[in-house]
Amino acid sequence: TRCVLAQGMTIDTGVLVGEMDELLRRGKLLPDQLLLSDRAHLILPIHILVDQLREGGERAIGTTKRGVGPTYEDKAARRGVRAGLLRDEKLLREAVKRTYEAWAPVVERLGGQMPSAADAVAALLAHAVRIVPLITETSRIVHEAMTRQDNVLFEGAQGTLLDIDHGTYPYVTSSSAVAGGACTGAGIGPSRIDRVIGIAKAYVTRVGGGPFPTELTDDNGERLRTIGGEFGSVTGRPRRTGWLDLPALRYAARLSGFDGIALTKLDVLSTFDEIGVCTGYETPRDGLTNEFPIDELERARPHLNFFKGWNSSLDGVKSRAELPEAARAYVDFIEREVDVPIVLIGTGAAREATLEAGSLWGPRNSIPAVPA
Numbered sequence: 001t002r003c004v005l006a007q008g009m010t011i012d013t014g015v016l017v018g019e020m021d022e023l024l025r026r027g028k029l030l031p032d033q034l035l036l037s038d039r040a041h042l043i044l045p046i047h048i049l050v051d052q053l054r055e056g057g058e059r060a061i062g063t064t065k066r067g068v069g070p071t072y073e074d075k076a077a078r079r080g081v082r083a084g085l086l087r088d089e090k091l092l093r094e095a096v097k098r099t100y101e102a103w104a105p106v107v108e109r110l111g112g113q114m115p116s117a118a119d120a121v122a123a124l125l126a127h128a129v130r131i132v133p134l135i136t137e138t139s140r141i142v143h144e145a146m147t148r149q150d151n152v153l154f155e156g157a158q159g160t161l162l163d164i165d166h167g168t169y170p171y172v173t174s175s176s177a178v179a180g181g182a183c184t185g186a187g188i189g190p191s192r193i194d195r196v197i198g199i200a201k202a203y204v205t206r207v208g209g210g211p212f213p214t215e216l217t218d219d220n221g222e223r224l225r226t227i228g229g230e231f232g233s234v235t236g237r238p239r240r241t242g243w244l245d246l247p248a249l250r251y252a253a254r255l256s257g258f259d260g261i262a263l264t265k266l267d268v269l270s271t272f273d274e275i276g277v278c279t280g281y282e283t284p285r286d287g288l289t290n291e292f293p294i295d296e297l298e299r300a301r302p303h304l305n306f307f308k309g310w311n312s313s314l315d316g317v318k319s320r321a322e323l324p325e326a327a328r329a330y331v332d333f334i335e336r337e338v339d340v341p342i343v344l345i346g347t348g349a350a351r352e353a354t355l356e357a358g359s360l361w362g363p364r365n366s367i368p369a370v371p372a
Contacts, residue, residue, distance in 0.1 A: 002032070004138045007039035008175065008185025010071040011083060013127035020130065036131060037138040037187075038084030041075050042124070043067040044096065045115045046103045053110040061171050062208020064234045072174035074099055083135055086128040089121075096121050139187025146192055154182040154193075160252035161206075168297060171210025179256035197343065197360070198258040200249055202266045202330075205239040207232045211297035214242035214278045214304075228268040229349075243276035243304060246337045251292035253340050260343035260358060263334065266327060267347050272309040275330060278302040279337070307333070314347035320357040331357070 005011065016036075023029035047067030055065050063069055074080040079099055085092040100117040107114050145152050158177035161167045166178060175181065179196045183189060203224055206212050216224065221241045224230065230239035252258070269275050280290045282301040293300045310324035317323055323331065323345075335342045343358040 002141075003034050004142060004186070005034070005036045005040060006138050006142070006186040007037035008181065009037070009040045010043050010068050010075075011036065011040050012043040012066065013086075013124060013131055017127050017130050034134055035136055035138050035141060036083055036134040038082065038135050039137075040083045041071050041080040042083060042085075043071045044081060044099060045120050045123075046100055046107070046117075047071045047074070049112055049115060050103060050106055050110070053107065053112045057110070060209065062210070064232070066234065069174045070103070074102070077102070083131070086124060086132050086135065089125060092124060093121050096124070142186055142188055146188065154186060156182060160255055161210075161248065163255075166255055166294075168210045168294065171208065178252075179258075195259045196257050197260050197262055198249075198253060198256060198340070199262045199264060200252070201228075201244075201264050202269055202346075203228075203244050204242045204248070205230050206242075207235070207237055207239050212240055212242060213281070213297055213300055213302045214245050214276070215240050216242045220272070223271070224268060227271070228265055243278055244334070245278045245292075245302070246334070247278065247281060247290060247292035249334075250290075250338050251294070253338055258338075258340045260341050260360065261335075261338065262344035262346070263331065263342050263357075264344075264346035266331070266345055267314045267349075267353070269330075270310060270312060270314055270327075273311065275307045275309055276304045277307065277330075277333070279305050314353075317347050317355065320345065320355055 005016075020029060020034070043066065045067075047070040048065070049067075050070045051063055051067045052065045054060065055063055071080065079095075079102055081092070081095045081099055085095050096117050100114070100120070104114055142152060156177060156179065158173045158175075160178055162171075162173045163177040163181075164172050164174055165176065167173075176184065179193070179198075180190065182193065204212075204214055205224075205228075206215075215221065224241035225238055228241070230241055231237065232239060249261075253261070280288060280303045281293050282288050282303065283293045283296045284299050285296060286293065288303070307330050308326050310326035312324050314323070314327070320328065320331070331342055331345065341358045343356070343360045345355040345357045347353045347355060
């Protein structure tokens, strides 16, 4: 098994080396197991500084403050520092110097103090000893694996509503988070994707700013956060929580072409007497709609249906048929409303607490609509 960090990624070399050391300590990283694209863009200290300065101002959008956005800005401006430059100290110094010069007026305007470009280069060169042996043209590696008919899993980050094109702009990330982004991010053609599995919680969470119509700011929201352990994996910030939004899930399924859904954290809802589900919206422009009003979310009012809770643990449940009747009704309703099979169901925090609820690799089966 090999892990490929492809060209669509942004990489903090210090974080990467730290994670490699942790995996080595655990005995989980072997030679040639990790590969890095020579075209992945590097996150520099200047990017982190700019990100933090911006998030400290009035126009903060809730980023992780790890420099990802400014790195993608450099990529789009064609002045980014790519991983392949770690092989050539002279070219690396020139690229870093160019990047720091471009950001200097921004840092000054935001009231920050410019870090040293020379220090950034020194850190990169120290990391390069470990990283350069990993660098290759990874799209070829992925292509060859697919040609051999090896199993290749593309893992996406973020989510549809954080997609730079399709999300709740400007409260979005800086890259394509829909399934199609796997093609450009990894360097393979769209015809090579065999199956798309969407991952959705049995409720909804969000980190950072942006509209969230089904957000719960009451005791129910706090219970979801506490029971579900809803804190940012990078920042540790408490996640905002709310009831499941079916129009949003249908929107994500349409944009990414879901063949199946992995419904996670169903167990988190096990102690609720009633469970809300958003089934549609009332908007000033379109009235009542079942579509996700992506450009009217600030003024949209969600329509909620409530399901009876099951008030019993899902521990030990081995199949979809063994779910409590109310839990099964909730899952069945989601499946019919979204018209995508639910193929996996998460029933607990343990890795093995996952039910295969449908055919993970077979052809997509259309789910009949909810009867009128």
